[in-house]
Amino acid sequence: MVFKIVERRELNSIEFEIFVEAPRIAQKAQAGQFVILRIDHNGERIPLTVVDTEPDKGLVRLIFQVIGKSTAALAKLQTGDSLSDLVGPLGKATEIENYGTVLLVGGGVGIAALFPIIKALKAVGNKVITILGAKNKELLILADECRKYSDELYLMTDDGTLGQKGLVTDAMKFVFAKEKIDTAWAVGPSPMMKFSTLAAKKAGVPIYVSLNPIMVDGTGMCGGCRVTVDKKIKFACVDGPEFLGAGVDWDDFSNRMKQYRDEEQIADTIYKG
Ligand code: NAD
Ligand code: FES
Structure with a gap:
């Protein structure tokens, strides 16, 4: 299974945003949770917080900063390219309640x-x-x-x-x-x-x-x-x-x-x- 990048935007010179097709994660992810992705099967695992989801379109929104080899490689991927792995949602969700x-x-x-x-x-x-x-x-x-x-x-x-x-x-x-x-x-x-x-x-x-x-x-x-x-x-x-x-x-x-x-x-x- 691969995870297609359906949209990619440059937010500034070092930060990028991608929308990735991952319907199961888009259904389940809650505030505070993250995913771990790999660009290819030999790649480093990159943890990224789920910024937003579009469950009806099956999309997960991710934002990252280029800080080293793997994130520089991720920034080179274009709309239409795919990630080999995307695992999640991981971690505990934020405790959301009315605090005042x-x-x-x-x-x-x-x-x-x-x-x-x-x-x-x-x-x-x-x-x-x-x-x-x-x-x-x-x-x-x-x-x-x-x-x-x-x-x-x-x-x-x-x-x-x-x-x-x-x-x-x-x-x-x-x-x-x-x-x-x-x-x-x-x-x-x-x-x-x-x-x-x-x-x-x-x-x-x-x-x-x-x-x-x-x-x-x-x-x-x-x-x-x-x-x-x-x-x-x-x-x-x-x-x-x-x-x-x-x-x-x-x-x-x-x-x-x-x-x-x-x-x-x-x-x-x-x-x-
Ligand atoms: P940065 O270094 O530009 O700092 C952003 C802002 O944080 C500063 O403008 C300042 O207002 C505040 N800040 C920084 N140092 C401070 C200090 N000593 N005291 C008070 N305020 C301070 O941020 P950046 O370069 O975008 O940060 C990248 C870092 O963020 C990476 O090291 C990454 O690991 C970390 N990060 C953390 C999370 C997380 O979940 N905690 C998520 C993404 C990235
Ligand atoms: Fe291995 Fe948390 S990443 S124990």
């Missing part, structure tokens, strides 16, 4: 993984306050779509080319000072999730983060995605990917994120020739 007022914080390409959570929380009646941050205007994705499902939206860029100049955590402090937030989510690079957790802790607000360590099988068998939460070993693929940020051992997580950096750089250098 919720704060959703997305950083960089992590905004793609935050979007389905925003949409699902809005659908059950929460007041949704969203903060999106990126390096610059070009890299700030999905702002208009997130605005559609948000009662308030704050945009932050590192260089000030869109919204306010500053980090997402600057906007979080502003929101916490003016509004009682019942629950929050932060999805993005690990330093951003760590500092978002600290900002939420200061405000006394529980915050969920979505952990994305290296994954292999995605089913809890290989141990590749282990993380330490509440001093216990957890597997992000089956116990997560969402965990309360306050319980995450951030030093252990950032060390694991760096573990294969040398091998990734070698593969990237060989791929680019």
Whole structure:
């Protein structure tokens, strides 16, 4: 079985969006879940959050950033090309309920993984306050779509080319000072999730983060995605990917994120020739 790419878009110079034919996943996937894909049978497994689904058309929407050899190869595929594997939906879905007022914080390409959570929380009646941050205007994705499902939206860029100049955590402090937030989510690079957790802790607000360590099988068998939460070993693929940020051992997580950096750089250098 192959999974056809029926649409491909360049969002900016490093981020791409594909719509893939996968009817079973399109029927079942819920906010917070992910898939693992392979371009061909020898390819690396790439975990990607399901951004959206179109169950009637059998389509799954995925967004990725080119960060190494496999994602560069994925970016070369065109409309009409196929993936050899697409497994999912994997992981636990976000606990969607009416919490009251919720704060959703997305950083960089992590905004793609935050979007389905925003949409699902809005659908059950929460007041949704969203903060999106990126390096610059070009890299700030999905702002208009997130605005559609948000009662308030704050945009932050590192260089000030869109919204306010500053980090997402600057906007979080502003929101916490003016509004009682019942629950929050932060999805993005690990330093951003760590500092978002600290900002939420200061405000006394529980915050969920979505952990994305290296994954292999995605089913809890290989141990590749282990993380330490509440001093216990957890597997992000089956116990997560969402965990309360306050319980995450951030030093252990950032060390694991760096573990294969040398091998990734070698593969990237060989791929680019
Ligand atoms: P980036 O480095 O450009 O950061 C995006 C924004 O996050 C910044 O503009 C800033 O507002 C905020 N941020 C970054 N560091 C911060 C800090 N120390 N304190 C406060 N705020 C901070 O983002 P990028 O290059 O798009 O990120 C790519 C990373 O995102 C990859 O490392 C990837 O692993 C990760 N990612 C995570 C998930 C997930 O599910 N957690 C999903 C996709 C990608
Ligand atoms: Fe193998 Fe999670 S990816 S245990």
